[in-house]
Amino acid sequence: MLRIEHVSKDMGEFLLKDVSLQVSQGEYVVIIGPTGAGKTILVETVAGIYPPDAGRVLLNGRDITHEEPRNRNISMVYQDYMLFPHLSVHDNIAFGLRNRQLEKPEIERRVEESADLLGISHLLHRRPDTLSGGEQQRAAIARAIVMEPSVLLLDEPLSALDGRTREALRKELRRLHDTMDITVLHITHNFEEVFSLADRVAVMNRGEIVQDGAPDEVFRKPNCEFIADFVGVENLFKGMCRLDNGNAIIETGDLSLVSTTCTREGEVFVSVRPEDIMVSRTKPEISAQNVFAGTVTESVNNGIVMRAVVDAGIPFVVTLTRQAYQDLDIKKGDSIYLLFKAASVHVF
DSSP states (O other): OEEEEEEEEEOSSSEEEEEEEEEOTTOEEEEEOOTTSSHHHHHHHHHTSSOOSEEEEEETTEEOTTSOGGGTTEEEEETTOOOOTTSOHHHHHHHHHHHTTOOHHHHHHHHHHHHHHTTOGGGTTSOGGGSOHHHHHHHHHHHHHTTOOSEEEEESTTTTSOHHHHHHHHHHHHHHHHHHTOEEEEEOSOHHHHHHHOSEEEEEETTEEEEEEOHHHHHHSOSSHHHHHHTTOOSEEEEEEEEETTEEEEEETTEEEEESSOOOOEEEEEEOOGGGOEEESSOOOSOOSEEEEEEEEEEEEOSSEEEEEEESSSEEEEEEEHHHHHHHTOOTTOEEEEEEOGGGOEEO
16 A cells, blocks of 8 residues: 655645545556646655655555665656667566566566566567557566566656557556556546546646545546536536525526535535436426526537537536437527436536
8 A cells, every 4th residue: 555645845846735645555546637736746756756845655554755766666657668778678677677686587587477468578679769659668667567566656658659559558557457456656637548547536736636536526526616627527607505405506697506416505616517418309397406498509519429508598518429419400599408417416
């Protein structure tokens, strides 16, 4: 288990402010946030590249805050591979094992195993400059996992790759994690990596962890306006909340939205996911608490799904499957009804 306890580090332009995070054995945690949020400083502090100004880092109960990086049993992979250009792939992977002065047969066994896991056994004789970007990153990951680290740190390892290679390596990382039960802390800007890899996601801003939880929870229920904006929450409104017989009524624009997720009165932000909004040509007969008439002002074909903007006093973005969109035959200027559950009205 990795425990980061109240870690602070001031490097001028970049900093950490009282950061605490716990990563369980075998857990895959992804860190996201805008440029300059402190993501890389955090993982480099865990790796021992920078000593914290305050706080401590513990690994499996042992305080490693001031341990030399080589003694932490933590491996790190950057986006730009950082392979030794004068060494073969084999010697790059074996480098750390030789520094540990392992016996040659053990080195060979572990190099072959890690190369086989990453599908690069046929490249062991090659130099890094003869490899593609994806092959180089596989070699860098093999060099990291061959050390059998307690924690694997990944700093945007897929961002420099083309789309197809990135997708293939994303699957490789998931498979490696499942096969080796390795503990991973992974920085990315790519939301697809969050949902395809992460057991848990932590969002950073200005040197602090603002929210962490399961990816679906963070993306569907952001706890502040910053996260809602950063993760691309649509249908985000400001309103005034009052409590009434167990429900919350939020006045926003000309509408009164009913929510079961708000427990306080006063000024709040409200979000409703586009996919949680149902659409009807006629006024629904069901007793939904949020039913509004509106006019379609825009429709966009996004390939798999269709998006429509509906003015119901405030503009709502709605996501529909292509089949549902065609069945309803929605066009710009049409009058339709929107309905959504009170539980879908998230308040923060």
